[in-house]
Amino acid sequence: MMKGFRAAFFDFIADPFYVTESESVRYFSDGLLVIKDGKVEAFGDYEALKDEYLEVPITAYPGMLITPGFIDMHIHFPQIEMIAAYGEQLLEWLNKYTFPTERKYNDKNYAQEMAGFFLDELLKNGTTTAVVLATVFPHSVDAFFEESSKRNLRMIAGKVMMDRHAPDYLKDTAQSSYDDSKELIEKWHNNGRSLYAITPRFSVTSTPEQLQLAGKLVEEYPDVFVHTHLSENRAEVAFVKELFPDNKNYLDTYEQFGLVGERSIFAHCIHLEDQEFERLSETKAIIAFCPTSNLFLGSGLFKIEQAKSSEYPVKVGLGTDVGGGTSLSMLQTMNEAYKIAQLRQQKLSPFQAFFLATLGSAKALCLDDKIGNFDVGKEADFIVLNTRSTPLMALRNPEEVPNTLEELLERLFTLVIMGDDRAIQSTYIMGELAYEKSLIA
Helix, strand or coil: CEEEEEEEEEEECCCCCCCCHHHHEEEEEEEEEEEECCEEEEEEEHHHHHHHHCCCCEEEEEEEEEEECEEEEEEEHHHHHHCCCCCCCHHHHHHHHHHHHHHHHHCHHHHHHHHHHHHHHHHHCCEEEEEEECCCCHHHHHHHHHHHHHCCCCEEEECEECCCCCCHHHCCCHHHHHHHHHHHHHHHCCECCEEEEEEECCHHHCCHHHHHHHHHHHHHCCCCEEEEEECCCHHHHHHHHHHCCCCCCHHHHHHCCCCCCCCEEEEECCCCCHHHHHHHHHHCCEEEECHHHHHHCCCCCCCHHHHCCCCCCCEEEECCCCCCCCCCCHHHHHHHHHHHHHHCCCCCCHHHHHHHHCHHHHHHCCCCCCCCCCCCCCECCEEEECCCCCHHHHHHCCCCCCCCHHHHHHHHHHHHHHCCHHHEEEEEECCEEEEECCCCC
């Protein structure tokens, strides 16, 4: 059974940080997307394709803009309920707010309820894939994947590993974290659209013994991800130096245990040394840039121009980092990323921002054979954007869809600066409607 969608479409075929917009952006002001069995069957200009698919039922979104679903590179699902927790920086914030909240997830039913709420909120915000931290409790991962599987979502998640510098009620051990993670990998990795991430919280809360066993898991399951934090906060960086005095830098505390590779995701990376940028580039590791969190917790300004340099390019994606982050909206995340670039006297174009939230993240995660753009054969996760979703945006943006890349850039920038969940008209997963905005305000 095939189905079609007609609207203005845009996606990426290359990286706009390194090539021109005309080489990287694919745009059809009147396009057609044909889907068969949840995957892209055909994609292109409506007039060029319509005769071939006359019998296919078509859903039209006049005046709307369709783009691949957003990919959130770093987010904590248990922290959804403690978003907007006041007044602390990272280490104090963890102890005061985060750890007591995560304690609740010892209850599987509670974890299941919150996972369902969290995933529905992601869909409402146009996020179709995310890299997710659960808690130290293995059943919080089960709850998450059970709920994401019900929704047929492509999700990456893992059990937090944490055996020191945390409350006793949240500690595991090096061996139990290995055993639990191994069991969860066997159960969930490549089960449907679920993928697993080995997840030591950060070097502060993992002993060398635990990190060594995390590295053993990487050896045993080389196609799983590694997901952790790196150089978020100056006090954290100083603490890591105390805990690992013999290591040359923070990244090295992971690399010595085999945890740095092309499927390793490091959140934040604000205070990296030049040598660490170089090693991330050489190992093809990934940075999750989390602007709303970095501003909210006062952590610092990410050097995107260094990460996306030509000399030592690093794979970068955008993360909301809720609940340190202040919004589940990738549009709001792009907004703050633009401002951070401005504060560093840099420019982040709306094309570059959207790339980081779609194909850029898919490429970073080695998932660009499955998601990230509308190439034929890819999984059809996409969103319908309304660039006139609020009275102010309707005043700012004309009813007509953009005709040129220059007009498209202008329209996308209004989404970046003024857009939020209200701009998400619909979210589709494998070609099936998963969320639709209510007509009632």
